[in-house]
Amino acid sequence: MLRTFAFGFPKLGEKREFKRLLESFWKGNITEEELRKGMEELNLKRAETYGENVDIIPSNELSYYDFMLDTALMVGAIPSRFGEYKGLETYFEMTRGKNALELTKWFNTNYHYLVPELEGENFKLLVNKPLEEYKFFKERGIKTVPQIIGLYTFLKLSKAPKRVEEEGIPVIVMEKIEDEERLNRFAQALIPVYREVLRILKEEGAQRVHFEEPALVTDMESYEWDVVKKIYEELSKEGVEIGILTYYDSVSDYDKFVELPVKALHLDLVSNGENLKKLREKGFPKDKELIAGIINGRQPWRANLREKLNLIEELMKISENLVVSNAQPLYHLPVSVEPEDELPEGLKERLSFAKEKLRELKILKEALEGKEEALKEVDESEKVMTAVYAENPEVRRKIASLRDEDFRRELPYRERDRIQREILKLPLFPTTTIGSFPQTEDVRRMRTAYRTGKITEEEYKKFIKQKIKYAIEVQEDIGLDVLVHGEFERSDMVEYFAIKLDGIATTKHGWVLSYGSRVYRPPIIYGDVSRPNPMTLEEITYAQSLTSKPVKGMLTGPVTILNWSYYREDIPKREIAYQIALALQEEVKDLEKAGIKIIQIDEPAFREGAPLKKKDWPEYFDWAIKAFRLASKAKPETQIHTHMCYSEFNEIIEYIYEMDFDVISIEASRSKGEIIEVFEKFKGWDRQIGIGVYDIHSPAIPTKEEMKAIMRRAMRVLPKELLWVNPDCGLKTRRWEEVIPALRNMVDMAKELREEVGVKV
Numbered sequence: 001m002l003r004t005f006a007f008g009f010p011k012l013g014e015k016r017e018f019k020r021l022l023e024s025f026w027k028g029n030i031t032e033e034e035l036r037k038g039m040e041e042l043n044l045k046r047a048e049t050y051g052e053n054v055d056i057i058p059s060n061e062l063s064y065y066d067f068m069l070d071t072a073l074m075v076g077a078i079p080s081r082f083g084e085y086k087g088l089e090t091y092f093e094m095t096r097g098k099n100a101l102e103l104t105k106w107f108n109t110n111y112h113y114l115v116p117e118l119e120g121e122n123f124k125l126l127v128n129k130p131l132e133e134y135k136f137f138k139e140r141g142i143k144t145v146p147q148i149i150g151l152y153t154f155l156k157l158s159k160a161p162k163r164v165e166e167e168g169i170p171v172i173v174m175e176k177i178e179d180e181e182r183l184n185r186f187a188q189a190l191i192p193v194y195r196e197v198l199r200i201l202k203e204e205g206a207q208r209v210h211f212e213e214p215a216l217v218t219d220m221e222s223y224e225w226d227v228v229k230k231i232y233e234e235l236s237k238e239g240v241e242i243g244i245l246t247y248y249d250s251v252s253d254y255d256k257f258v259e260l261p262v263k264a265l266h267l268d269l270v271s272n273g274e275n276l277k278k279l280r281e282k283g284f285p286k287d288k289e290l291i292a293g294i295i296n297g298r299q300p301w302r303a304n305l306r307e308k309l310n311l312i313e314e315l316m317k318i319s320e321n322l323v324v325s326n327a328q329p330l331y332h333l334p335v336s337v338e339p340e341d342e343l344p345e346g347l348k349e350r351l352s353f354a355k356e357k358l359r360e361l362k363i364l365k366e367a368l369e370g371k372e373e374a375l376k377e378v379d380e381s382e383k384v385m386t387a388v389y390a391e392n393p394e395v396r397r398k399i400a401s402l403r404d405e406d407f408r409r410e411l412p413y414r415e416r417d418r419i420q421r422e423i424l425k426l427p428l429f430p431t432t433t434i435g436s437f438p439q440t441e442d443v444r445r446m447r448t449a450y451r452t453g454k455i456t457e458e459e460y461k462k463f464i465k466q467k468i469k470y471a472i473e474v475q476e477d478i479g480l481d482v483l484v485h486g487e488f489e490r491s492d493m494v495e496y497f498a499i500k501l502d503g504i505a506t507t508k509h510g511w512v513l514s515y516g517s518r519v520y521r522p523p524i525i526y527g528d529v530s531r532p533n534p535m536t537l538e539e540i541t542y543a544q545s546l547t548s549k550p551v552k553g554m555l556t557g558p559v560t561i562l563n564w565s566y567y568r569e570d571i572p573k574r575e576i577a578y579q580i581a582l583a584l585q586e587e588v589k590d591l592e593k594a595g596i597k598i599i600q601i602d603e604p605a606f607r608e609g610a611p612l613k614k615k616d617w618p619e620y621f622d623w624a625i626k627a628f629r630l631a632s633k634a635k636p637e638t639q640i641h642t643h644m645c646y647s648e649f650n651e652i653i654e655y656i657y658e659m660d661f662d663v664i665s666i667e668a669s670r671s672k673g674e675i676i677e678v679f680e681k682f683k684g685w686d687r688q689i690g691i692g693v694y695d696i697h698s699p700a701i702p703t704k705e706e707m708k709a710i711m712r713r714a715m716r717v718l719p720k721e722l723l724w725v726n727p728d729c730g731l732k733t734r735r736w737e738e739v740i741p742a743l744r745n746m747v748d749m750a751k752e753l754r755e756e757v758g759v760k761v
Contacts, residue, residue: 002368003365004362004364005055005058008329009046009354010334010354013042016519017042018039018513018517019513049358052362053362054362056145056323058145058146058147059147060146064088066516068116069091069094069113070127072116072158073091074148077117078126079119100695101115102174105607107214107218109332109608110520110564111513111514112515115157115158116159117158121186123190125193128200130146130148131201145208145243146209148210148211150211150213150231151191151211151231155177157215160177180223180224187227187231195237208240209242210243211242211243211244213244216252219614220252225256232244244257246267247271248271248612249268250267250268250278251267263288264290266291266325268293269292269293279318280318286319289322291324291325293327295308295327295361296326298328300334300351300566301351302351305360305382308364312364313368325361326357333512336356337356340507343524344390350384390502390503390526394530395528395582399582402578406633407630409634409636409660414686416637424550424598427754428754430482431481431724431725432552432725432726433475433726435484435643436731437488438733438734443488464539471484472543473546475743476549480549482550485543489539493602494522494556494564497555502530502531503527504526506524507523507524509521518733522566523566524566530582535587536554537587537591540552540553540591540594541596544595552596554600555600555631557603558627558631561580562609578627578630581631584601588601597638598639599638600640600643601661603628604729606628606659607649607652610624614651617655621655624655632659632661639663641661641665642665644664645667650677650681654682662687662688663688665724676691676713676717677717685718689722690724690726692727696729696731701741701745702742704749704752707746708752711723720757727743
C-alpha cells in the first residue's frame with residue numbers, strides 16, 4: 001500500500017508564533033520556561049498538521065534557531081571561545097553574540113545556517129535533541145521518525161582549523177574540510193556519537209531514523225562516496241532502519257547512492273529530470289524503499305495532480321516499496337495560502353503553500369485508492385493549471401531586441417574609475433553603510449497604519465521624510481563619507497520593488513524564515529515584469545537635497561529579485577531576469593538625471609542562485625552576469641556599487657568580476673577577514689571593495705581595534721586605494737543605540753588608519 005511522508009514544514013506558525021516567542025525571550029519579556037512551553041505548543045500543532053495529511057511524521061525539526069547549530073551541539077562541537085555549555089545562554093551566544101558563528105547560505109537557497117567550527121576531534125554526545133523530541137511526541141501518543149542532519153552533510157558544511165602561512169608567518173585559519181585525509185579523520189571521530197544517538201533512540205522505541213544528506217547532490221569525488229558508504233555501514237550496525245533524504249538536485253552518483261546500506265532513499269524528482277531518468281534507465285533496488293519527492297517544496301504553484309498520479313503509477317512499477325513525498329523541505333514556503341485575499345484575479349487558485357502541499361499528498365493517495373472526492377480534486381487541478389500570466393507585448397519586444405552592446409558599459413573600469421575619483425573626491429578608506437537604518441517600532445507602526453488606511457499617503461510620506469532627515473543628520477554628525485537615505489519606506493529589499501513593478505504579486509501573510517527570527521515575504525512573479533513609474537526617486541533625491549555629500553541610490557538587483565521571489569515556469573529564468581533588469585535600468589537613468597552620482601545595486605543572491613553542480617554554472621552565470629550588466633548600464637561618471645553577503649565567493653570570483661561594477665561590499669567580520677583570501681588568489685583584481693568590519697547580526701558594538709584588525713588583514717592582500725569601510729549588511733534589524741556608537745567607532749577607525757598609512761607613506 002502506498003504511504004505518504006513530508007518533511008520541513010515551516011516552524012514559523014500560521015501567525016508567526018515562533019518569531020514572537022523568540023524575540024520576546026530575547027527582550028526578556030518571557031522566561032525560558034515560557035519559551036519552551038510556547039515552542040512545545042507550536043511543535044504539537046505542526047505534528048497535528050502532518051498527521052491530518054501524511055502517514056509518516058518527522059520529529060526533531062523545530063530548532064530554536066538553526067538545525068546545523070543543533071547538530072553541532074548534539075556532537076559537542078562548541079568552539080572554546082564560548083566556554084562551558086550553559087544551555088540556551090550558550091546557544092544564543094553562538095547565534096547572535098559578539099563572537100557568533102559565521103552565517104552563510106544553505107546550498108542554493110535563501111535560508112542561512114550557522115557554520116559549525118570543529119576545533120578538535122574529541123566529539124561526545126552533548127545535547128540529545130532527537131531523543132528529547134521523540135520522547136515528547138511518544139508521551140503524547142504520536143509516533144514519529146526522528147530527522148537528523150546527516151554526518152556527511154554536517155562535515156561538508158562545517159569548518160575546521162588549518163595551519164597555513166601568510167607572508168612567511170604560520171597562522172591558523174578556519175577552512176572547509178575538503179581533503180580526503182581530514183574528511184576521513186573527522187568522519188571516524190563523529191561516527192561513534194551518531195551511533196550512540198541511534199542506539200539510545202532504539203532503546204526508547206524508535207524503529208527508524210531519517211538523515212538529511214543534501215550534500216550528496218553536489219559534485220563529489222570517489223573518495224567522498226567511500227566515506228559516505230563507510231558512515232552508513234557503521235550506522236546501520238545499530239539495527240535502526242535508516243532513510244537518507246536528498247534534495248535540491250539529482251544525486252551526484254546514482255549507482256553509488258542506491259547501493260548505500262540503508263532501508264530507504266529519498267530522491268528529488270522535481271528540481272530537474274536527472275533522478276527520474278536514472279530510475280527509468282536503471283531501476284531501483286528491490287530491498288530498499290523509494291521515497292519519491294514529487295511535490296515541489298520550493299515553488300508555490302499548485303501541482304497538476306493528474307500528472308503526479310500518472311508518475312506515481314509509473315514509479316510503482318519501478319519500486320515495490322514506494323513512499324511519496326515533497327521533493328525539498330517545505331520551509332521554503334509560507335504556511336498557508338488560505339488567508340490571502342488580495343491577490344490578482346485567478347492567481348490564488350493556482351497557488352499551493354506548505355499546508356496545501358501536504359493536502360496534495362493526501363489527495364494523491366486517496367485518488368490512487370479510488371476515492372471519489374479525491375478523483376474530483378485531481379480533475380479540478382488540471383482545470384486551474386491554465387496560465388494566469390499577464391503578458392506585456394512591449395516588454396517582450398524589448399527583450400527580443402536586446403543586443404550585445406546592451407550588456408556593456410560605455411567605458412572600461414579604469415577609465416570610469418579615473419573620472420569618478422575626480423568627481424567624488426573621496427578620502428582614502430571611504431566610509432559608508434550598506435543601505436538600511438533601524439526600522440524601529442514607530443516605522444513599522446506607521447507603515448501598518450498606512451496600509452490599513454488609518455493614515456493618508458500624505459501623512460505617511462511626511463513621516464518618512466522626517467526619518468530620512470534624521471538619518472542624514474546622524475550620518476553627517478558621525479562623519480560618514482557616502483550617505484544613504486535609510487530605506488524607512490521599505491519593508492523588505494525585494495518586496496518593496498515587487499510592489500512597484502507590474503507582473504509581480506505580493507502576499508499579506510506569506511512569511512518565510514530566512515534565519516533566526518528574521519522573516520520575509522517572497523513575491524510571486526506571475527507575468528511580464530515592467531516599471532510603470534519611478535520607484536525610489538522621490539526618497540533618494542529628497543535625501544540628497546539635505547546634504548552636500550553623495551547619497552547612494554539604493555536598488556535591489558535583478559538576480560536577487562528573481563532568486564528571492566517565486567517565479568513563473570512558462571518562460572526561462574534568463575528572460576525573467578532580463579525583464580527585471582530593464583525595469584531597473586529605467587530607474588538608474590532617472591536617478592542619474594536627478595544628479596545621483598553613486599548607485600548601489602545589491603545582489604546578495606547572486607551566488608546562492610547558482611546550480612549545485614558546476615557543469616550547470618556556465619549557463620546560469622551567463623544570464624546572471626548579463627542581467628546585472630543590463631540593470632547597471634549607467635554613464636561612466638556614475639559609480640556603480642553592489643553588495644553581497646554571507647556567501648561562499650571562492651569558486652565564483654571570476655564570475656563576480658565579470659559583473660563589471662565599480663565597488664563591491666562584502667561580509668568580513670564573522671569570517672575575521674578570511675574572505676579576503678579570495679581576492680588575493682585572483683590575479684589582477686582592480687575593483688574597489690567595501691570591507692564589512694561590523695557584524696550587524698549581533699547587538700554587540702564592535703571596538704575600533706577589532707575593526708582595524710580586519711582592515712589590516714585586507715591591506716596585506718589588496719592595495720589600500722581599493723578599500724572602503726562599511727558594516728557587513730544593512731542595519732534594519734538593529735537599534736539606534738547600537739548603530740550610532742558602532743558607526744562612530746567605524747569612522748574613527750578609518751580616520752586613524754588614514755593617519756597610520758600616511759605616516760608610513
